[in-house]
Amino acid sequence: METSTMTYVPSADDLEVITREVWMSFLDGDPAGLVAGGSALGEDRVTGCIQLSGMYVGAIMLELAPAAAQAAAAALFGMAPGDVGPVEVADAVGEITNMVGGNVKSMLPGPSTLSLPAVVYGQLTLPGVQMVRRAELTWRGQPLAVSLWRQGG
Amino acid sequence: MLSLLAMVIDDSSAMRLILGRIMRGLGFDVVEAPNGAEAIARLESGIKPEIALVDWNMPVMDGLAFVNAVRKKEQWRDITLMMVTTESEQSQIVRALAAGAHEYVIKPFTPDAIADKLALLGVLA
Numbered sequence: 001m002e003t004s005t006m007t008y009v010p011s012a013d014d015l016e017v018i019t020r021e022v023w024m025s026f027l028d029g030d031p032a033g034l035v036a037g038g039s040a041l042g043e044d045r046v047t048g049c050i051q052l053s054g055m056y057v058g059a060i061m062l063e064l065a066p067a068a069a070q071a072a073a074a075a076l077f078g079m080a081p082g083d084v085g086p087v088e089v090a091d092a093v094g095e096i097t098n099m100v101g102g103n104v105k106s107m108l109p110g111p112s113t114l115s116l117p118a119v120v121y122g123q124l125t126l127p128g129v130q131m132v133r134r135a136e137l138t139w140r141g142q143p144l145a146v147s148l149w150r151q152g153g
Numbered sequence: 154m155l156s157l158l159a160m161v162i163d164d165s166s167a168m169r170l171i172l173g174r175i176m177r178g179l180g181f182d183v184v185e186a187p188n189g190a191e192a193i194a195r196l197e198s199g200i201k202p203e204i205a206l207v208d209w210n211m212p213v214m215d216g217l218a219f220v221n222a223v224r225k226k227e228q229w230r231d232i233t234l235m236m237v238t239t240e241s242e243q244s245q246i247v248r249a250l251a252a253g254a255h256e257y258v259i260k261p262f263t264p265d266a267i268a269d270k271l272a273l274l275g276v277l278a
Contacts, residue, residue: 025261027173076167079176088167095165098210099260102239110242114210116164 010107015135015146018103019062022096027075028139038138041065041145046089047124048097052105054112057151058129060101062093066121068142069093090119100146128152156182157276160202161255162192162219163237164211168260172206172237175264179277189214193222196229204276207254209238209245217249224253233276237262 016036023034046069048062064072073092074081092103094117101114129149136145159181163171164189173183184200186192188211206225209216216236223229233258236249246257256270271277 022261025263073167077170091165093169095167098165098237102210102241102260105239106241111244112242114240116212146197 006052008107008109009132009150010104010148011048011134012135014107015100015104015133015148016137019100019146020137020139023139026099027072027096034137035141036135036137038136039143041121041137041143045069045123046093046119046121048093048117048119049124049126050097050101050117051115051126052101052108052112053115056105056108056109058132059126059149060097060104061124061146061147062097062100063147063150064093064122064144065142068139068144071079071140072096086121092119093119104148120122156180157204158182158184158200158202160184160186160192160195160200160205162186162189162205162211162216164188164206165208168208172267175267176206178264179268179271188212189216189219189222192219196223196232201229202232204233204235204271204274206235206237209236209240209249217252220249220252220254233274235270235274237267 020034037109040065045063048057051055059106069089070084073088076092077088097117129151132146132150134147159176161169163169164187169185176183187193190213207216207219220234234254236254237258239260241259256274258270
């Protein structure tokens with residue numbers, strides 16, 4: 001189902017607040033740990049994506065610099081960053097994307113359904129959707145971004 | 154004193170680790186399952202937890218299907234079911250509670266939020 005152009009879309013600030021809440025709960029208890037803005041993500045990144053279907057059709061993506069993804073996995077698993085492998089990174093980025101996505105979904109028109117999260121190394125291109133919001137953040141000096149996508153823009 | 158048993162059902166091993174740590178800290182023994190189907194298999198093998206913490210969005214068998222399956226079996230009727238999930242849409246929460254879940258916690262959560270819900274349910278070890 002295609003969404004109406006009148007659909008309320010959470011703001012970039014909303015994306016940031018939700019991401020901050022997830023970070024504070026599981027990754028970094030320091031409220032100043034995650035900061036808005038910062039340098040742009042390079043080509044090399046880890047991307048988590050969760051798709052939405054139903055009243056709102058689109059996706060939510062979390063993109064992290066590889067070092068940020070590794071640090072996030074280490075924090076979530078309680079491991080040293082050097083001990084974290086690709087399996088832990090994929091699991092952690094998937095779960096963080098799931099948490100951010102689920103909370104963004106609660107601000108969108110429903111009912112709608114979340115897919116299972118997908119995690120890829122590199123950029124992800126989804127056919128037929130356009131980005132409508134993006135929040136860029138920095139954690140431990142490494143960039144990350146959360147974005148909301150909608151079918152048909 | 155014997156510990157109570159909690160089953161943590163979540164497809165994310167990081168989340169199972171986090172929830173397992175919280176539950177052990179509250180005095181529970183913990184068993185884990187990565188989806189509803191494996192959780193059912195553990196129940197069928199004779200494991201009988203006092204409480205199951207159930208994610209919604211999982212492969213193979215999701216949390217709602219797990220709740221429905223547990224509620225169909227007389228011998229599992231006394232297992233307390235608590236959804237711990239990112240699914241925060243009101244209509245979905247109502248569906249889970251109507252299916253037989255006792256409580257609902259939305260991720261992200263704090264350890265205190267889990268403890269508070271367990272106290273509310275009367276299942277703190």
